[in-house]
Amino acid sequence: MHxxxxxARFVGSTALTVVAIFSIDMPEGYLGPANQLTDFGAIYAGxxxxxxxxxxxxxxxxxxxxxxxxPVAFSVNIGLFVPALVSDPLLAVLLxxxxxxxxxxxxxxxxxxxxxxxxxxxxxxxxxxGEWWAAYGPPVRHLVIVSVLLxxxxxxxxxxxxxxxxxxSAALTLLTVVLSxxxxxxxxxxxxxxxxxxxxxxxxxxxxxxxxxVALALVGVYHLLTLVAMVVxxxxxxxxxxxxxxxxxxxxxxxxxxxxxxxxxxxxxxxASATGVPIDPLDALFTATSASCVTxxxxxxxxxxxxxxxxxxxxxxxxxxxxxxxxxxxxxxVIIGGKLGIRGERALGQELDIHDPxxxxxxxxxxxxxxxxxxxxxxxxxxxxxxTHGYGWGEAVWNGVxxxxxxxxxxxxxxxxxxLMMFKEDPFALLVFSALITLGGLGFLVMAGAFRSWRAxxxxxxxxxxxxxxxxxxxxxxxxxxxxxxxxxxASLAGLAPVDKVMNxxxxxxxxxxxxxxxVDYGQLEMATVFAMLGFMYIGASPGSTGGGxxxxxxxxxxxxxRAIARGEPKVVLFKRRISQEIxxxxxxxAVVAVLVIGLSMFILLLTEDIxxxxxxxxxxxxxxxxxxxxxxxxxxxxxxxxxIIFVMFVGRIGPLTLALLLGGGKPSPVTYxxxxxxxx
Numbered sequence: 001m002h003x004x005x006x007x008a009r010f011v012g013s014t015a016l017t018v019v020a021i022f023s024i025d026m027p028e029g030y031l032g033p034a035n036q037l038t039d040f041g042a043i044y045a046g047x048x049x050x051x052x053x054x055x056x057x058x059x060x061x062x063x064x065x066x067x068x069x070x071p072v073a074f075s076v077n078i079g080l081f082v083p084a085l086v087s088d089p090l091l092a093v094l095l096x097x098x099x100x101x102x103x104x105x106x107x108x109x110x111x112x113x114x115x116x117x118x119x120x121x122x123x124x125x126x127x128x129x130g131e132w133w134a135a136y137g138p139p140v141r142h143l144v145i146v147s148v149l150l151x152x153x154x155x156x157x158x159x160x161x162x163x164x165x166x167x168x169s170a171a172l173t174l175l176t177v178v179l180s181x182x183x184x185x186x187x188x189x190x191x192x193x194x195x196x197x198x199x200x201x202x203x204x205x206x207x208x209x210x211x212x213x214v215a216l217a218l219v220g221v222y223h224l225l226t227l228v229a230m231v232v233x234x235x236x237x238x239x240x241x242x243x244x245x246x247x248x249x250x251x252x253x254x255x256x257x258x259x260x261x262x263x264x265x266x267x268x269x270x271x272a273s274a275t276g277v278p279i280d281p282l283d284a285l286f287t288a289t290s291a292s293c294v295t296x297x298x299x300x301x302x303x304x305x306x307x308x309x310x311x312x313x314x315x316x317x318x319x320x321x322x323x324x325x326x327x328x329x330x331x332x333x334v335i336i337g338g339k340l341g342i343r344g345e346r347a348l349g350q351e352l353d354i355h356d357p358x359x360x361x362x363x364x365x366x367x368x369x370x371x372x373x374x375x376x377x378x379x380x381x382x383x384x385x386x387x388t389h390g391y392g393w394g395e396a397v398w399n400g401v402x403x404x405x406x407x408x409x410x411x412x413x414x415x416x417x418x419x420l421m422m423f424k425e426d427p428f429a430l431l432v433f434s435a436l437i438t439l440g441g442l443g444f445l446v447m448a449g450a451f452r453s454w455r456a457x458x459x460x461x462x463x464x465x466x467x468x469x470x471x472x473x474x475x476x477x478x479x480x481x482x483x484x485x486x487x488x489x490x491a492s493l494a495g496l497a498p499v500d501k502v503m504n505x506x507x508x509x510x511x512x513x514x515x516x517x518x519x520v521d522y523g524q525l526e527m528a529t530v531f532a533m534l535g536f537m538y539i540g541a542s543p544g545s546t547g548g549g550x551x552x553x554x555x556x557x558x559x560x561x562x563r564a565i566a567r568g569e570p571k572v573v574l575f576k577r578r579i580s581q582e583i584x585x586x587x588x589x590x591a592v593v594a595v596l597v598i599g600l601s602m603f604i605l606l607l608t609e610d611i612x613x614x615x616x617x618x619x620x621x622x623x624x625x626x627x628x629x630x631x632x633x634x635x636x637x638x639x640x641x642x643x644x645i646i647f648v649m650f651v652g653r654i655g656p657l658t659l660a661l662l663l664g665g666g667k668p669s670p671v672t673y674x675x676x677x678x679x680x681x
């Protein structure tokens with residue numbers, strides 16, 4: 001396998017380097033501006049392509065001395081991109097790291113790379129997935145990874161007009177499809193029927209062969225799904241599962257960081273910008289964090305500063321961030337027939353905060369399927385809405401899909417500069433958005449309970465959590481509705497008909513706690529409304545949902561605790577059920593940590609920003625609760641201010657969940673201490 005893997009790495013390195021020569025921006029350097037090929041770049045790319053063919057062919061024919069050329073080529077490629085650190089640091093760093101990893105792997109190969117299959121004849125028959133993986137798995141997987149990267153690069157950097165880069169990408173893509181098909185067929189024969197879904201994007205690519213960009217994107221989807229199936233079989237995946245079993249909070253945080261960084265990279269591509277000029281990396285990082293953390297705060301005008309490709313990237317980040325990376329990963333494992341085992345089910349149950357870990361698989365499947373069904377229905381209804389507002393059907397469908405996912409995931413991103421103000425006199429549109437936001441914010445446990453009750457014709461009793469979530473959600477919506485309607489009747493609601501005032505007040509109450517849309521001008525808000533909004537945003541949505549905040553159940557438990565203390569009762573009771581002391585402590589810890597994050601962030605922002613206090617505190621609370629509403633501070637933030645809000649959004653998305661996992665993961669100490677009394681209050 002070692003020679004095959006070396007050949008695959010060298011071919012992949014060559015393809016990436018050739019495409020990078022067209023992509024990297026060195027206006028005053030030997031590689032020239034992006035999308036241009038200098039004489040030096042042409043000569044270097046040609047020499048590299050010839051050497052790749054020679055070395056790969058020689059290694060496949062067991063000409064072992066050619067392996068000595070591989071580390072030399074990797075080293076030269078590293079030196080090639082070092083000067084680009086000045087003009088194009090993000091892409092240069094990624095390319096240098098990639099080649100450093102390849103060089104390290106070549107000089108210090110793992111034992112599995114030089115194992116018993118090193119002398120296996122190329123093309124020898126294999127009868128099972130296990131045999132194929134042992135013989136060809138890592139080399140083909142490496143080429144699949146490179147093919148995905150090339151697809152993204154060709155589309156993202158708009159290289160379809162450069163025949164050299166296009167030819168290299170197309171050749172490697174075709175080669176990888178041929179090499180991976182055997183794995184797909186053997187997996188299907190082994191009983192993994194769901195892997196047949198890979199034929200869908202591959203077949204569609206043939207239908208759209210006349211549109212190269214679409215065809216290439218569909219093949220890229222095939223490669224991405226194939227890569228997922230391959231990664232599940234690899235040792236790295238099993239190691240990550242081990243980490244997840246033992247430290248789920250750490251993996252959740254790392255997964256969100258990874259998806260944010262990937263989104264940042266994609267949004268810096270010229271294709272993601274509406275003007276073709278790459279977006280500033282800090283603004284791309286802010287947008288990727290806001291989308292992944294389903295917040296909705298923006299430093300750029302989403303409809304005008306991003307292209308359709310950029311909108312698609314943002315939408316993908318919203319979907320992954322809203323569902324949760326671990327939920328999607330587990331669903332993928334279920335689809336391809338994987339099993340987590342008892343430890344895995346226990347860890348997933350801990351993440352989803354369910355008492356019976358055996359229901360983890362069923363709940364995960366329900367979450368994904370119900371999400372897609374609700375989003376599809378919402379997209380259809382919103383498409384009709386956009387058509388009635390003068391959009392063509394094609395544009396209306398895309399807008400319907402984007403806004404349906406954004407609303408259900410409580411993300412707050414819109415394809416209009418003024419959010420949803422175009423619908424302020426359209427009650428039906430506001431009701432559709434409100435329904436999507438409400439369903440996304442209720443929590444999947446409640447939705448699953450409602451579904452089971454409906455299937456059982458009401459014979460299943462509602463859990464205490466479902467009752468708390470339902471009553472708290474209704475109470476918060478009604479309170480917010482009444483406050484907004486009373487205070488804003490002649491302010492932000494001025495000029496609307498009475499029925500539209502009522503509908504917009506209801507919509508603002510629904511979207512306030514975590515969704516982040518606005519249908520009226522927030523520049524006209526009364527200070528009393530701004531103050532009231534802080535409390536609603538701080539509470540947020542319900543646990544197990546796509547929304548943020550400290551959660552409705554946390555707030556109810558804390559209020560119940562205050563009531564119990566006032567009555568001198570030793571236990572917290574809700575709906576004739578005693579709430580464990582652990583839950584009370586956890587609720588208090590989550591609420592306090594959120595306040596500490598808000599306080600620390602405000603202290604830094606007040607030192608660095610020349611923005612009124614009320615605007616900053618509104619911004620920070622909106623970020624930590626992943627709401628996304630703003631009254632004008634986002635666009636005025638300095639670089640330091642943007643980093644602070646990025647951190648707050650990230651903590652707001654994973655903080656309460658991570659804290660709950662950490663607090664619930666330890667064992668109680670067997671040591672007891674004598675009691676004492678303190679004067680408090």
